[in-house]
Amino acid sequence: MSLPPPTLGVILAGGLARRMGGGDKSLLGLGERTLLDEVAGRLSLQCEGLILNANGDPSRFGSLGLPVVPDTVPDHPGPLAGILAALEWAAVQRTGIEWLVSVPADTPFIPGDLVLRLHEARREAGQPLACAASAGQAHFAVALWPVRLRHDLRRALEEGGRSMGQWLQRHGCAEAAWPAEPRDPFFNINTPDDLARARNLAQGGAHAMTELDLSGLKCPLPVLRTRKRLVTLRPGDRMRVICTDPLAGIDVPNLLRETGDILEEQHQEDARITFLIRKAGPAP
Numbered sequence: 111m112s113l114p115p116p117t118l119g120v121i122l123a124g125g126l127a128r129r130m131g132g133g134d135k136s137l138l139g140l141g142e143r144t145l146l147d148e149v150a151g152r153l154s155l156q157c158e159g160l161i162l163n164a165n166g167d168p169s170r171f172g173s174l175g176l177p178v179v180p181d182t183v184p185d186h187p188g189p190l191a192g193i194l195a196a197l198e199w200a201a202v203q204r205t206g207i208e209w210l211v212s213v214p215a216d217t218p219f220i221p222g223d224l225v226l227r228l229h230e231a232r233r234e235a236g237q238p239l240a241c242a243a244s245a246g247q248a249h250f251a252v253a254l255w256p257v258r259l260r261h262d263l264r265r266a267l268e269e270g271g272r273s274m275g276q277w278l279q280r281h282g283c284a285e286a287a288w289p290a291e292p293r294d295p296f297f298n299i300n301t302p303d304d305l306a307r308a309r310n311l312a313q314g315g316a317h318a319m320t321e322l323d324l325s326g327l328k329c330p331l332p333v334l335r336t337r338k339r340l341v342t343l344r345p346g347d348r349m350r351v352i353c354t355d356p357l358a359g360i361d362v363p364n365l366l367r368e369t370g371d372i373l374e375e376q377h378q379e380d381a382r383i384t385f386l387i388r389k390a391g392p393a394p
Contacts, residue, residue, distance in 0.1 A: 162178050
């Protein structure tokens with residue numbers, strides 16, 4: 111598996127949040143951070159940059175320091191309008207980037223290998239687009255989009271198209287699936303009850319956190335030792351793995367695909383690659 115091509119991330123925060131009573135759902139709290147902070151923190155580690163699709167006064171999102179890109183078609187026609195705005199922005203402002211990944215601002219638990227696996231899915235299927243899936247359900251708003259299809263998307267919206275799923279499937283969309291247990295990585299927040307449940311999920315219960323420092327080891331040793339330690343974890347336990355071999359950036363995510371465990375975060379600082387892994391399976 112090769113590294114993914116440069117990809118721009120867009121966080122979709124342009125919805126009207128009617129079921130939450132209106133307002134900016136993305137600025138609601140999830141522990142000590144907002145939903146938007148949580149999504150941005152996870153997605154920024156996987157992308158060449160982030161932008162935020164939102165309408166109205168952009169200053170309310172100023173603390174993040176991200177470009178705020180409003181819809182470019184009128185009357186709030188739905189998330190496809192946010193995708194179009196982001197694709198058109200990328201074509202002008204980030205001319206060297208050919209791919210865009212979208213994540214709704216109300217989906218705070220996205221996995222750390224999202225971009226990597228979406229690219230892998232569309233390459234293996236020979237399709238131009240890819241979306242995430244869990245528990246047998248496709249999540250069309252969590253998807254990979256080629257910038258070159260922006261003109262077709264604008265035509266579809268101007269002709270009254272609103273269905274994200276129909277547009278993706280018309281062009282050809284692969285799926286990359288993640289396990290939904292012990293926590294669905296694409297759980298999204300639409301109601302006050304959903305928010306309460308997300309806050310409970312974010313607390314993580316009494317699960318253990320361990321650290322495995324594999325600095326200086328060359329592959330395949332980091333993978334072999336990570337596999338051995340994973341066997342000792344209980345469902346829901348987390349493990350932070352630190353590696354310095356660049357090949358671990360590919361081999362560790364491959365291992366987790368094999369074991370079914372969840373890569374929650376992956377980031378690199380200087381020569382250190384850090385993985386945050388959650389043991390899959392129903393919580394005891």
